[in-house]
Amino acid sequence: MAQTSVLTLVTDHTAGASIRNIAEAAARELTEAGAACAEPDWLSEDRAVDIAFTGPWLEEAEARLSASGLLDMIDYCLQPTAHRKKKLFLADMDSTMITVECIDELADFAGFRKEVSAITEQAMNGELDFNDAFRARVAMLKGLREPVLQQVFDERVRLTPGAWTLVQTMRANGVYTALVSGGFTFFTNRVRDQVGFHMDMSNELLFENGSLTGIAAEPILNSSAKLATLKQLMTKKNIDRAETLAIGDGANDIPMIEAAGLGVAYHAKQAAIAAADAAIRFGDLTTLLYYQGYRDSDFVTA
Known part of the structure; x- marks a missing residue:
């Protein structure tokens, strides 16, 4: 047939x-x-x-x-x-739903932007173990005061074009949406609320006397945790693999991208593009709605 x-x-x-x-x-x-x-x-x-x-x-x-x-x-x-229109959507945050890498922006305030950005780039390309790279970068943030995180969010964090319309349109069509990030809860909580995700999962930075300790809570949310979240939500929501969608841009997203019914790489590193079923190389995040067959008239706009 x-x-x-x-x-x-x-x-x-x-x-x-x-x-x-x-x-x-x-x-x-x-x-x-x-x-x-x-x-x-x-x-x-x-x-x-x-x-x-x-x-x-x-x-x-x-x-x-x-x-x-x-x-x-x-x-x-x-x-x-x-099963073209999906029922479960998982998205990476940094450089996917937002335009920056939050850890690099924090490092800018700590005076280690160049060093942290270099490690971030290697980790996203799959050249470093994510957990080791994550701990090394977080250590460089030691001593940053808590208000700096809010300053980074207010001044540096911007939604990727199409992010709000993408999530709101899918939610309006009964899709369960999850923001899963190797970044930090301080930012994923706020982006979740700003965009309208049902839930978020990420890493928690630890403070002592109002300053970062240079340590994050364990276990670290890495590629395996992203994959596990996808599988757990599929079971909990009784959703088949073919009805799932995942999007990301780096090596940390690859297991999630490969396991989804439709895995998409967004303006991504080559390793993620190679692992994905499709890529978005030129357009904004509303491209993901067209891939599912949504029309302009279906879009939820602000």
């Missing part, structure tokens, strides 16, 4: 050609590969389009489309049509 699949194309101003031209050329490539393509379904005028097709298998379709070069300057997702 032929597999029913869908190719979603999403563009923004970085696209080097009209999305309509790209969509027509992609449909031709699929047809020449033996697929039966439906008419393009525009989710957003001149921005996002679905091309549903039956046969060939996704791997063959992606290989052909990639070889054509059509997808080089556009965000795209190839997936089965079944």
